[in-house]
Amino acid sequence: MGIEFRDVGKTYPDGTVAVTGFSCTVPSHRTLALVGTSGSGKTTLMRMINRMVEPTAGTVLIDGQDVHALEKVALRRSIGYVPQAGGLLPHRRVVDNVATVPLLNGTAKRAARTAALELLELVGLDPALGKRHPAQLSGGQQQRVAVARALAADPNILLMDEPFGAVDPIVRRDLQDQLLAIQAELGKTIVLVTHDVDEAFKLGDEVVLLRTGGIVAQTGTPQQILAEPADDFVRDFVGAGRAERTLSVRDVAGRTIVVDGDGRPVGVLS
Numbered sequence: 001m002g003i004e005f006r007d008v009g010k011t012y013p014d015g016t017v018a019v020t021g022f023s024c025t026v027p028s029h030r031t032l033a034l035v036g037t038s039g040s041g042k043t044t045l046m047r048m049i050n051r052m053v054e055p056t057a058g059t060v061l062i063d064g065q066d067v068h069a070l071e072k073v074a075l076r077r078s079i080g081y082v083p084q085a086g087g088l089l090p091h092r093r094v095v096d097n098v099a100t101v102p103l104l105n106g107t108a109k110r111a112a113r114t115a116a117l118e119l120l121e122l123v124g125l126d127p128a129l130g131k132r133h134p135a136q137l138s139g140g141q142q143q144r145v146a147v148a149r150a151l152a153a154d155p156n157i158l159l160m161d162e163p164f165g166a167v168d169p170i171v172r173r174d175l176q177d178q179l180l181a182i183q184a185e186l187g188k189t190i191v192l193v194t195h196d197v198d199e200a201f202k203l204g205d206e207v208v209l210l211r212t213g214g215i216v217a218q219t220g221t222p223q224q225i226l227a228e229p230a231d232d233f234v235r236d237f238v239g240a241g242r243a244e245r246t247l248s249v250r251d252v253a254g255r256t257i258v259v260d261g262d263g264r265p266v267g268v269l270s
């Protein structure tokens with residue numbers, strides 16, 4: 001059970017080949033990170049799951065069912081989607097943004113709002129912020145709202161397209177940690193698109209590294225890819241040979257410090 005891409009391809013009407021012969025399974029409750037350079041077909045692949053993009057070859061299945069046979073609007077509402085820049089409705093209050101899909105699905109207003117306020121707490125926001133409009137929140141807070149909104153209809157599947165790409169590195173790390181905590185609690189099936197290999201390794205149980213044309217360079221757990229990069233392209237991309245991944249330990253003032261290849265401290269061991 002889960003999501004299965006079966007030999008899918010996508011050639012856009014202008015002839016651009018975005019994806020070719022892609023096959024992959026995402027088991028239920030696991031996170032797949034699609035990582036690769038710009039234009040490697042990550043977003044195209046992810047959008048095939050909720051039919052925002054229709055493949056020109058192959059099949060996408062959810063729990064064994066061809067998504068092509070499912071009604072598009074119902075399918076889209078049943079899957080949480082976190083777009084790149086939040087995609088919040090600017091003229092609606094935060095709480096109403098979060099409640100959007102449950103309201104469309106017929107949940108009563110009061111129940112939808114109560115649930116929305118609980119979701120704001122789940123993503124680490126003060127429910128009092130629910131009264132504000134999106135423009136009155138920071139970029140990081142807006143992304144938290146976007147995650148809350150994607151979770152509002154309690155979907156089994158969560159699609160995330162560069163969800164934390166527009167925020168600074170410290171907020172980004174916070175949001176990543178929050179997502180890991182939420183995932184530990186809720187156990188969604190997540191497909192995450194990122195161009196940041198560190199993010200892919202941190203969040204993905206399984207990582208697919210793509211090259212141009214949606215061709216798989218390597219699939220594996222972060223540990224497998226780091227330990228045995230398939231070729232020079234992968235090695236360069238993950239930076240396995242880069243100095244900063246070559247860690248060593250040093251004793252400083254009676255404590256054991258871990259430093260990177262440039263001697264910068266990255267943590268304390270004991």
Ligand SMILES: Nc1ncnc2c1ncn2[C@@H]1O[C@H](COP(=O)(O)OP(=O)(O)OP(=O)(O)O)[C@@H](O)[C@H]1O
Pocket residue numbers: 012013014016017018036037038039040041042043044045193195
């Ligand atoms: N609607 C479209 N019409 C034509 N070509 C498209 C369309 N959407 C995407 N493409 C092309 O398909 C290829 C893959 O695009 P896609 O957005 O899936 O890549 P990506 O890996 O997600 O890139 P990025 O990291 O820049 O978002 C690119 O060459 C892109 O220009």
